[in-house]
Amino acid sequence: MLLPGHPPAAATGGPLFGVTIDGITHINAIAAAERALPGRATTRVYFDVSKPASFYRAVVSRLSPVTTIMGELLDSADATHISAAGYRARVESYLATLGPAVSIWEVGNEVNGNWTGPYSDGSAKLTEAYDDVAGAGGTAALTLYANEFAPDNCGDGYAELTPAQFSSQYVPEAVRNGLAYVFESYYPTQCKGVFPTSAQVATEMEQLHVLYPHALLGFGETGLPRPATRKTMVTAEHIMSWAYSLNPGLSYYVGGYFWWYARQDAFLGRKLLATQLAGAFEAEDAVLH
Numbered sequence: 001m002l003l004p005g006h007p008p009a010a011a012t013g014g015p016l017f018g019v020t021i022d023g024i025t026h027i028n029a030i031a032a033a034e035r036a037l038p039g040r041a042t043t044r045v046y047f048d049v050s051k052p053a054s055f056y057r058a059v060v061s062r063l064s065p066v067t068t069i070m071g072e073l074l075d076s077a078d079a080t081h082i083s084a085a086g087y088r089a090r091v092e093s094y095l096a097t098l099g100p101a102v103s104i105w106e107v108g109n110e111v112n113g114n115w116t117g118p119y120s121d122g123s124a125k126l127t128e129a130y131d132d133v134a135g136a137g138g139t140a141a142l143t144l145y146a147n148e149f150a151p152d153n154c155g156d157g158y159a160e161l162t163p164a165q166f167s168s169q170y171v172p173e174a175v176r177n178g179l180a181y182v183f184e185s186y187y188p189t190q191c192k193g194v195f196p197t198s199a200q201v202a203t204e205m206e207q208l209h210v211l212y213p214h215a216l217l218g219f220g221e222t223g224l225p226r227p228a229t230r231k232t233m234v235t236a237e238h239i240m241s242w243a244y245s246l247n248p249g250l251s252y253y254v255g256g257y258f259w260w261y262a263r264q265d266a267f268l269g270r271k272l273l274a275t276q277l278a279g280a281f282e283a284e285d286a287v288l289h
Contacts, residue, residue, distance in 0.1 A: 014254070049075070049090075069104070076116050130179065134178055188239055228273055244257055245283045
């Protein structure tokens with residue numbers, strides 16, 4: 001079992017035990033559930049594109065004692081809803097308002113997805129955000145959309161670039177050399193039901209390591225496209241078990257996974273996957289330590 005004070009990878013180079021919360025209601029219950037996990041989680045907080053940084057001040061303050069905070073500055077679903085200039089102002093405001101309470105700043109999310117707008121726009125946004133985070137002395141992460149594990153880029157077509165293709169064409173070398181974390185987002189049910197093996201994941205991570213030589217690598221998002229139900233629990237359990245048990249055997253691999261619907265699935269209400277999430281943390285610890 002993990003120790004309650006298990007330090008984040010930013011301090012040790014060890015694994016990240018990730019969850020995502022996509023809303024802030026019942027934050028005290030969420031904090032209590034996180035405290036009960038068998039190790040210190042890194043919680044990726046979705047920052048709504050329509051909300052100012054001040055909206056999350058109390059939330060970050062409440063969660064910080066029990067979890068390491070990763071702030072998702074712009075979800076891919078919101079990418080076309082803000083201009084590059086607007087995103088720059090947003091990033092600067094969030095840095096000024098939440099500052100050191102956020103340990104990791106996700107400067108771009110699923111940036112190679114074909115729904116996020118022109119790649120040049122995405123490149124401009126993530127580059128500006130990285131520059132702002134780096135300028136403030138923060139730790140920056142980038143999440144890419146993993147479409148390389150099934151034919152025809154998971155059915156999205158070859159016009160949608162793979163993580164490596166996007167990175168080499170649209171992520172400036174200075175950014176690639178400076179990022180602390182690079183993650184992939186992967187939903188097996190959205191990619192022809194393919195569950196990549198640890199060896200296949202290792203091959204992909206080795207390619208990314210060439211492009212991001214100083215970054216720690218892992219997965220920044222996984223799960224089902226909707227919260228788990230009694231009918232989908234078996235599939236959800238399979239995905240969670242697969243993800244948190246991956247072992248590519250690479251010194252720079254830190255896991256993560258950041259189960260998207262952790263708030264609904266494990267922290268609130270029926271908590272259908274609470275026991276499974278605790279077990280997933282222990283499984284990750286076993287394979288990555």
